[in-house]
Amino acid sequence: MLSVYELRTLDALQTIHTQFLDWLMISFTHLGEYGIIWIVLGLVLMVRPKTRKVGFAVLISLLLDLLVTNVWLKPFVARLRPCDINPSIQLLIPRPTDYSFPSGHAAASFTAAFTLLGLKSRLGWPSMALAVLISFSRLYLYVHYPTDVLAGMLVGVSIGTMVSFAFKLKLAGDEIALASHSKIQ
Numbered sequence: 001m002l003s004v005y006e007l008r009t010l011d012a013l014q015t016i017h018t019q020f021l022d023w024l025m026i027s028f029t030h031l032g033e034y035g036i037i038w039i040v041l042g043l044v045l046m047v048r049p050k051t052r053k054v055g056f057a058v059l060i061s062l063l064l065d066l067l068v069t070n071v072w073l074k075p076f077v078a079r080l081r082p083c084d085i086n087p088s089i090q091l092l093i094p095r096p097t098d099y100s101f102p103s104g105h106a107a108a109s110f111t112a113a114f115t116l117l118g119l120k121s122r123l124g125w126p127s128m129a130l131a132v133l134i135s136f137s138r139l140y141l142y143v144h145y146p147t148d149v150l151a152g153m154l155v156g157v158s159i160g161t162m163v164s165f166a167f168k169l170k171l172a173g174d175e176i177a178l179a180s181h182s183k184i185q
Contacts, residue, residue, distance in 0.1 A: 003085065006145040010082050013140050014089065022092055025137040029093060032134035035062055035108035041123070042112070053167065054119050058112050061163040065111040069155055074099040082145055089142045096143055103144045103152035106135040110156025118164025131156070 031037045039062060045055025079101035083091055098104070109131035117124035135153060138144040144152075 003082075003145065006147060007082060007086060009146055010139060010142055011086075014142070017140075021140070025140040026092055028130075028133045028137040029105065029141055031130070032105035032109055032137070035066070035104075035112075037130070038062055038108055038112035041127075045121075045123075051121070054116065054121050057119055057163055057167045058115050061111045061115040061159050062108060064159050064163065065107050065156065068159065069102055069104050069107040069152065070098070073102055073151075073155070074104070077101045079145075079148070081143055083142050086142075091142060093141055093143070100144055101148045101151060102155055103135065103138050103148045105138050106131070106144075106149045106152030107155040107159075109134045110153045111160045112156075114157050114160025115164050116160075118161055119167060 038058065042055045042058035042062065045051040045058060047055075078099050081096060081100040083089055083095055109127075113124065113127040113131040116127050121127075135149045138149055139146060
């Protein structure tokens with residue numbers, strides 16, 4: 001029953017298509033492919049000593065997201081994509097070959113964004129905006145249901161929040177250990 005309402009929502013989105021929006025949404029979806037934009041961001045952050053820990057946290061978050069989303073949830077739920085249920089929609093991108101639930105694009109994007117936000121990176125809010133656009137592109141392009149994207153967002157928020165919290169605890173512990181080591185000497 002839920003899928004019927006979700007298909008209606010996706011069908012309604014088909015009415016707003018323009019050449020420019022098509023190009024824009026395809027571009028945002030490609031940015032999110034395989035989490036590449038987030039992996040590259042994590043690697044770039046690791047290059048500078050000042051942002052190395054944040055970059056490492058982003059990469060750890062993405063690895064956890066991959067395991068939860070692609071290795072566990074997608075095969076466990078095995079939900080068909082909306083484009084499989086309603087093949088009359090002409091897709092603007094190649095049909096994805098994996099399962100629909102949850103959205104891997106949304107999960108990876110929100111994982112990276114919430115890790116950055118949690119660690120107070122200046123890239124947090126721009127990453128959040130990009131995460132929202134990448135996630136919306138999946139609906140616009142008819143390859144995910146709204147609940148797929150919502151679930152991906154929830155996975156990403158959870159993982160990003162947990163990893164950033166763990167890293168903050170570790171950093172605080174390192175500072176306490178360094179301070180007590182300095183007092184001993």
